[in-house]
Amino acid sequence: MTDTTVESASKAAVAPDQMAWDSRTRRFVTIYLPLMLFVVVLLFPFYWMAVTSFKPNSELYDYKHFNPFLIGSPTLQHIKHLLFETSYPHWLMVTMGVAIASTTLSIFSSVLAAYAIQRLRFKGSQYVGLGIYLAYLVPPSILFIPLATTINQFGLFDSPLALILTYPTFLVPFSTWLLIGYFKSIPYELEECALIDGATRLQILRRITLPLAVPGLISAGIFSFTLSWNEFIYALAFIQSSEKKTVSVAILTELVSGDVYQWGSLMAGSLLGSLPVAIFYSFFVDYYVSSLTGAVKE
Amino acid sequence: MTVATMTDWARAKPQPNWLMKLFDYKPFLVFVCLLPALGLLLVFLTYPLGLGIWLSFTDTKIGRAGQFIGLENFEYLLDDPQFWSAVFYSVFYTGVATFGKFALGLWLALLLNNHIPFKSLLRAVILLPWIVPTVLSALAFWWLYDPQFSVFSYLAVDILHIRSRPFDFLSTTWPARWSLIAANIWRGIPFVAISLLAGLQTISPSLYEAALLDGSSPWQRFRYITFPLLMPILAIVMTFSIIFTFTDFQLVYAITRGGPLNSTHLMATLAFQRGISGGELGEGAAIAVAMIPFLVGATLFSYFALSRRKWQQGEGDD
Numbered sequence: 001m002t003d004t005t006v007e008s009a010s011k012a013a014v015a016p017d018q019m020a021w022d023s024r025t026r027r028f029v030t031i032y033l034p035l036m037l038f039v040v041v042l043l044f045p046f047y048w049m050a051v052t053s054f055k056p057n058s059e060l061y062d063y064k065h066f067n068p069f070l071i072g073s074p075t076l077q078h079i080k081h082l083l084f085e086t087s088y089p090h091w092l093m094v095t096m097g098v099a100i101a102s103t104t105l106s107i108f109s110s111v112l113a114a115y116a117i118q119r120l121r122f123k124g125s126q127y128v129g130l131g132i133y134l135a136y137l138v139p140p141s142i143l144f145i146p147l148a149t150t151i152n153q154f155g156l157f158d159s160p161l162a163l164i165l166t167y168p169t170f171l172v173p174f175s176t177w178l179l180i181g182y183f184k185s186i187p188y189e190l191e192e193c194a195l196i197d198g199a200t201r202l203q204i205l206r207r208i209t210l211p212l213a214v215p216g217l218i219s220a221g222i223f224s225f226t227l228s229w230n231e232f233i234y235a236l237a238f239i240q241s242s243e244k245k246t247v248s249v250a251i252l253t254e255l256v257s258g259d260v261y262q263w264g265s266l267m268a269g270s271l272l273g274s275l276p277v278a279i280f281y282s283f284f285v286d287y288y289v290s291s292l293t294g295a296v297k298e
Numbered sequence: 299m300t301v302a303t304m305t306d307w308a309r310a311k312p313q314p315n316w317l318m319k320l321f322d323y324k325p326f327l328v329f330v331c332l333l334p335a336l337g338l339l340l341v342f343l344t345y346p347l348g349l350g351i352w353l354s355f356t357d358t359k360i361g362r363a364g365q366f367i368g369l370e371n372f373e374y375l376l377d378d379p380q381f382w383s384a385v386f387y388s389v390f391y392t393g394v395a396t397f398g399k400f401a402l403g404l405w406l407a408l409l410l411n412n413h414i415p416f417k418s419l420l421r422a423v424i425l426l427p428w429i430v431p432t433v434l435s436a437l438a439f440w441w442l443y444d445p446q447f448s449v450f451s452y453l454a455v456d457i458l459h460i461r462s463r464p465f466d467f468l469s470t471t472w473p474a475r476w477s478l479i480a481a482n483i484w485r486g487i488p489f490v491a492i493s494l495l496a497g498l499q500t501i502s503p504s505l506y507e508a509a510l511l512d513g514s515s516p517w518q519r520f521r522y523i524t525f526p527l528l529m530p531i532l533a534i535v536m537t538f539s540i541i542f543t544f545t546d547f548q549l550v551y552a553i554t555r556g557g558p559l560n561s562t563h564l565m566a567t568l569a570f571q572r573g574i575s576g577g578e579l580g581e582g583a584a585i586a587v588a589m590i591p592f593l594v595g596a597t598l599f600s601y602f603a604l605s606r607r608k609w610q611q612g613e614g615d616d
Contacts, residue, residue: 035410035414039420043423045484048449112331137593138347141565142347144570144586149349149353150341200321229431230432232551278426
């Protein structure tokens with residue numbers, strides 16, 4: 001009995017020092033080291049992309065004389081080639097236009113749908129909500145072949161309008177669910193007060209619900225914008241003429257040609273194509289994260 | 299005096315015209331509000347889905363309307379080794395990549411759940427692979443996997459001297475398959491980690507404090523507190539991840555286009571090759587339709603096998 005207390009007392013006396021040393025190294029090994037590894041692995045392809053796009057061709061393919069991780073004499077030749085000798089700026093404009101238009105269209109329809117489902121409370125509203133949720137589980141990969149025929153029937157083949165109208169099929173379900181969650185958090189009493197004051201339903205939506213749901217609108221907007229910027233399979237299947245392609249499709253089908261790949265300009269193209277969406281995202285990280293996690297939690 | 303103000307007030311109130319009345323009539327308002335969203339979804343999602351199933355029973359080609367041919371497309375696919383190889387690789391790709399994404403993603407989420415400096419910056423940086431267009435990061439991987447100038451080969455051959463020849467990432471069957479899986483895991487980790495991190499942050503710290511007082515080990519705290527409470531969110535994230543990995547298209551199309559010798563075709567890329575590039579819309583649609591049972595199965599599995607019912611957490615079951 002006394003032995004054990006003495007033992008534990010001596011342990012307690014020694015413990016703090018040892019624990020402090022132990023926990024600091026332990027913390028480094030178990031938390032910071034793996035975290036650093038994760039960050040390095042996750043960012044390395046972007047570093048490599050950036051390094052490649054600013055290297056002159058002579059360094060690019062010569063690892064014997066130049067350290068491939070560094071740039072000896074940085075050059076803008078790849079970017080210059082991209083901007084002035086290909087239709088890259090045009091592809092960027094098309095991508096931007098399609099992304100903005102489809103995002104606007106989806107947010108507009110999602111706001112109305114979410115308001116109807118969450119606030120107008122009609123018979124069967126939960127089934128409409130469930131149907132919209134299920135639509136999110138239908139991936140583009142099983143739709144693109146019949147959609148291609150549908151697009152043809154409408155005479156929209158090879159027109160950016162085809163992309164603007166088809167992207168909402170995966171943007172609307174997501175945004176609607178996100179906005180339903182936001183509308184839920186707005187107290188009913190506010191709307192009831194407005195109703196008593198004689199406001200119409202649409203006035204309530206415009207003057208009371210929407211201003212309170214601005215964070216939700218921003219989240220849904222960012223998410224939709226990045227998703228439509230990243231879309232690939234519809235843009236590949238529905239657009240044929242070179243000048244109407246989006247960046248991802250154009251790089252893969254127009255710049256990758258022949259047997260010798262121009263890695264410098266390919267990587268410069270990837271970097272430039274990633275930058276707008278990365279910059280846009282960096283301004284709204286928190287909204288983006290909240291939309292990502294909010295959609296999962298619903 | 300009071301009467302006068304009363305009438306003034308009544309006159310000042312705008313008389314609603316018939317349009318405003320119509321928009322305040324609830325059934326009409328519901329219809330108008332749902333019209334854009336449901337219209338878009340019905341025309342560009344539900345109708346094509348049905349059309350796809352119909353196309354898979356016809357011999358439609360690009361530019362030529364097809365005849366109903368029953369199950370002929372599916373019978374043809376049953377005897378097609380390339381189709382079976384795509385089915386096998388789709389399942390294998392989904393299984394291995396999902397396992398990798400969730401193992402590494404959960405680890406990363408647990409790491410980020412500690413008190414560390416620059417946490418929000420880290421979180422923003424970690425999400426980058428998920429934000430950047432897949433095709434563009436796939437191109438970077440293609441360049442990293444280059445047979446001659448791969449930087450991994452440079453590290454292994456010239457710096458570490460553990461190999462005599464450069465790696466052969468994409469020109470033979472199995473290395474190509476594993477390389478694609480690695481790229482997919484790389485892209486999927488951020489989504490899993492950030493979603494699970496959100497789940498971790500909802501777990502009340504008092505549970506851990508109670509467990510600490512009871513003398514639990516870190517493993518016990520993970521096994522009996524973190525894991526069960528993370529289960530519902532894990533089930534949903536996994537459902538989404540499985541669906542979008544199984545139907546993945548961009549990575550494979552950008553890096554190998556199904557090669558070498560069609561060994562890395564996923565069902566989606568095979569459907570594209572046969573349906574759009576080859577013009578056999580009916581056959582392509584049949585391959586796409588063949589994905590549906592897998593998707594439904596995976597959804598049901600991850601939803602029912604993984605999600606604890608609410609009554610187990612003391613809530614009403616609905």
